[in-house]
Amino acid sequence: MDFVFYDLETTGISPEFDQPLQFAAIWTDKNFVEKDRVNIRCRLAPHILPSPQALVVTRVTPDQLIDPSLPSLFEFSQQVAEFTERWAPAIWVGYNTMKFDEEVLRQTFYQNLSPNIYATQFNGNTRFDILPAVYAAYVRHPGLLVWPTDDTGRRSFKLDRLAPANGFNAHNAHDALGDVEATIHIARLIATRSPALWSELIDNAHKARVQAKLESFRPYELVTRFGGGEPRSYVGCFCGYSHGNSAQAAFFDLDAADPSEFLGASDEAIFAAVDATPKIIRGVSKNKAPALLEHTAPSAEHLHRATIIANAPEFRQRVSAAMAARFVEDPDAPPKPVEQQIYGEFYSNANKQLLQEFQHATWPRRQEIVANLSDPRLRQLGRRLVAFYSPELLTEEETALFKAYLRDKWSAPDVPETEWMTFEKAEAALGELRSAGAAEPRELEAIGSFLKPIRSAIH
Numbered sequence: 001m002d003f004v005f006y007d008l009e010t011t012g013i014s015p016e017f018d019q020p021l022q023f024a025a026i027w028t029d030k031n032f033v034e035k036d037r038v039n040i041r042c043r044l045a046p047h048i049l050p051s052p053q054a055l056v057v058t059r060v061t062p063d064q065l066i067d068p069s070l071p072s073l074f075e076f077s078q079q080v081a082e083f084t085e086r087w088a089p090a091i092w093v094g095y096n097t098m099k100f101d102e103e104v105l106r107q108t109f110y111q112n113l114s115p116n117i118y119a120t121q122f123n124g125n126t127r128f129d130i131l132p133a134v135y136a137a138y139v140r141h142p143g144l145l146v147w148p149t150d151d152t153g154r155r156s157f158k159l160d161r162l163a164p165a166n167g168f169n170a171h172n173a174h175d176a177l178g179d180v181e182a183t184i185h186i187a188r189l190i191a192t193r194s195p196a197l198w199s200e201l202i203d204n205a206h207k208a209r210v211q212a213k214l215e216s217f218r219p220y221e222l223v224t225r226f227g228g229g230e231p232r233s234y235v236g237c238f239c240g241y242s243h244g245n246s247a248q249a250a251f252f253d254l255d256a257a258d259p260s261e262f263l264g265a266s267d268e269a270i271f272a273a274v275d276a277t278p279k280i281i282r283g284v285s286k287n288k289a290p291a292l293l294e295h296t297a298p299s300a301e302h303l304h305r306a307t308i309i310a311n312a313p314e315f316r317q318r319v320s321a322a323m324a325a326r327f328v329e330d331p332d333a334p335p336k337p338v339e340q341q342i343y344g345e346f347y348s349n350a351n352k353q354l355l356q357e358f359q360h361a362t363w364p365r366r367q368e369i370v371a372n373l374s375d376p377r378l379r380q381l382g383r384r385l386v387a388f389y390s391p392e393l394l395t396e397e398e399t400a401l402f403k404a405y406l407r408d409k410w411s412a413p414d415v416p417e418t419e420w421m422t423f424e425k426a427e428a429a430l431g432e433l434r435s436a437g438a439a440e441p442r443e444l445e446a447i448g449s450f451l452k453p454i455r456s457a458i459h
Contacts, residue, residue: 002027002090003027003093003187004025004028004092005180005183006176008020009175010104011054015104015107016107016337016420017420018048018050018054018104019044019073020104021060022041022042022176023039023040024038024175024179025083025180027087032184037177039176041064042070042071043073045072045388047405049451049454052426056438056439072389073112074385074388074389081119088123089124090125091202091205092128093129093187102127105119112385115359126205126206128201128202128204129289130187132201133201134162135157136201136231141194147165148165197293204289204291207287210290211249214251217238219302219306221236222290235253237305239309240323242283247285250316250319252281254301259305273322281319281323338380363386363390364390366386370386384402410422410454410458411423423451426451427448430444
C-alpha cells in the first residue's frame with residue numbers, strides 16, 4: 001500500500017482554535033519511492049489571531065499571512081481534501097500526527113464544511129504515526145537508531161534532533177516539507193534495519209487487524225510513553241470497549257494486577273483501575289495505529305490472567321462502563337464553542353449532500369445552502385464562512401453581530417476556558433519573546449504592527 005507522508009505548520013498549538021498555514025506531502029510507494037509531492041500555503045482566516053511564538057518558530061512573516069496570491073483557508077481545505085482522494089488508497093503518515101496534525105486536518109475540514117472530516121480514513125485511506133514506531137524501535141531494538149539527548153541530557157525523540165543524529169543533515173526544521181523529508185528518512189531506516197518490526201507496526205494501521213489481535217485475548221505488548229519518561233512496553237490483554245466508543249479499547253496490564261481480584265470489585269475500584277495513575281487498565285485507540293506487538297514468549301501467569309479476562313464478559317462490561325464514565329459531560333455546563341462540538345454527532349445524508357454542493361457553489365448559493373442545513377453546528381460554521389469570504393451578502397445586523405463576535409473572541413479574559421489566541425495573550429507572548437531574546441527585535445515589531453490595525457478595526 002502507498003504512503004502519504006505529510007506535515008502541517010500552524011498558527012499555534014490548538015487544533016480547534018488555530019489553523020494550518022502550510023501543508024506539505026510526499027506520496028510514495030511501499031518502498032518509499034516518491035510518486036508525487038505538494039507544498040501549499042494559505043492566508044490567515046479572518047477570525048484567527050496567530051501565536052507570536054508560532055510565527056517566530058515557523059518564520060512566517062505577517063506579509064505572508066495576508067499574501068493575496070495565496071489561497072484562503074477555505075480554498076486550502078478544498079485542495080487538501082482533493083489530495084486525500086487523488087492519492088487514495090494510501091496510509092497517511094506523519095511524525096506525532098495522531099495527537100496534532102490529524103486533529104488539525106479534521107478541524108480544517110469541519111470548519112470549512114467539507115462533507116467528510118475523516119478524509120484520511122475513507123476511500124481506502126488509513127493512518128499511521130512514525131513517533132510510536134520510533135518508541136517501538138527504542139524498546140525492541142535499542143541499537144537500531146542513534147538516540148540523541150536534549151540540552152538537559154535527557155533522551156530526545158523530537159524529529160529535529162532524531163533525524164540529524166541518524167544521518168539526515170538537510171533537515172529544515174519547522175518547515176512542513178523539511179519535516180516530511182526527515183520523517184521519510186526515519187521511516188526508511190526502521191523499515192530497512194528491522195523489516196519484521198516495520199511490517200508488524202504497519203499492520204496496525206488497519207483497525208480491523210488491531211481489533212482481531214485484541215479480541216484474540218492473547219497477551220500483547222503495548223509500547224507507549226508517558227510524559228518525559230522513556231518509552232516502555234506493557235504486557236496486557238484486551239478487556240472490552242468503552243461504551244459508546246468502539247474505537248477505544250481497554251487494555252489490562254497483566255503485570256500490574258491479577259484480574260481475578262477485580263471480578264467482584266466495586267465500581268469505584270474498577271473506575272480507579274481505569275482512571276488512577278499508574279493505570280492498571282489503559283485505553284488503546286484501535287484506529288490510531290497503536291504500537292501493539294506480538295508477545296513472543298508469554299509466561300504461564302500471563303496466559304492464565306488473560307484467560308480469566310476472556311472468560312469474564314460481565315467484568316469486561318463493567319470496564320467498558322468505567323472507561324465511558326471518565327468522559328461524562330456535565331449537563332449543566334455552558335455550551336461548548338462550535339469548534340469543540342466536532343464529534344457531537346455524525347452528519348445526516350441530507351446534510352452531506354448539501355455540504356457537497358456547498359463546496360462548488362457561488363457564495364450567494366452557499367448562503368442559501370447554509371439556511372437549509374438541519375445541523376446547528378453546520379449552520380453556525382456556514383454563516384461564519386459567508387461572513388469571512390463574502391461579507392457583502394450580510395445585512396447590517398449580521399455585519400454588526402460578526403464584528404461583535406470578533407471583538408468578544410479576541411478580547412476574552414485569559415482564563416482556562418479561553419483556549420484561543422487573544423490580544424492580551426499575544427501582547428504577553430511578544431513581551432516574553434523580547435525578554436528572552438528569542439527573536440530579532442524587528443521581527444517582533446513587525447508582528448506587533450500587524451496586530452494593531454486588526455484590534456482597531458473591531459473597536
